[in-house]
Amino acid sequence: MRIGELARRVGVSTRALRYYEQRGLIRSRRSANGYREYDESDVRIVTEIRELMSVGFTLEDARPFVDCLRSGHPSGGSCPESVAVYRRKLAEIDREIRDLLARRSEVAAQFADACPGCLLRRGES
Amino acid sequence: MRIGELARRVGVSTRALRYYEQRGLIRSRRSANGYREYDESDVRIVTEIRELMSVGFTLEDARPFVDCLRSGHPSGGSCPESVAVYRRKLAEIDREIRDLLARRSEVAAQFADACPGCLLRRGES
DNA sequence: CTTGACCTTGTCACCGGCGTCAAGCTTTAC
């Protein structure tokens, strides 16, 4: 299939697909006229990329998953490199949550300091 | 005082101060040679900006606080506009925390799905 | 007079993931 069909099937722009190719995440054969040609395995790969991105992974994060799929694994997340990324992302998210909680209380403290009573009226902690 | 001294006193780069001026957050008189001139009130304003930024406010978020200080209030956070920003930021942070928690469980679920047993060994929830 | 510290404006670069246009080719449908 050509780029437009792949884009439609996965629900992504052709621009994004060309970008993924430029970053080396997907590949394409070229037909005689220069058009990119894809097959079913590319649908799988791009779907995996989008799933990962939908939960906050970057394209680089997705790379090991793509490699894992290409090497024949039925799941992109079962290779050691992918597992390492999973663990790293979980740790990252945990850190971000901790940072946000800390920031929240700092903001609430500044708020309470600058405007005593403002928070209480809303029942904030 | 000139820009270098203000920068040193608040602990911010001169580049940042010029940027704040360009964005209309601080102002400066110019001495005969074209140098920017500041006074104590500017120290207060820039300090307020940095405090807000340190807890994740953008420059635009800081604008009402600066206006509040300029209008003579002893605290930048006591004006209605500032209070609105505080509330908005708290709501924003709360939303981000919720999103992160949701993402965390999605990642954990994908992980568990792709690599059964990987998470359990770490005692993750 | 010169050095060096300080000031000026202006510009490019960064990071991620594209959107969007430009200018031109191919293919398909009528």
Place this chain on the structure above:
DNA sequence: GTAAAGCTTGACGCCGGTGACAAGGTCAAG
């Protein structure tokens, strides 16, 4: 035959908050 749709590469723009550099003007000390 032609218009529309689809494809190609290339390049700029965005967002925020600077860092870093260029190419100069200014001022005090030696």
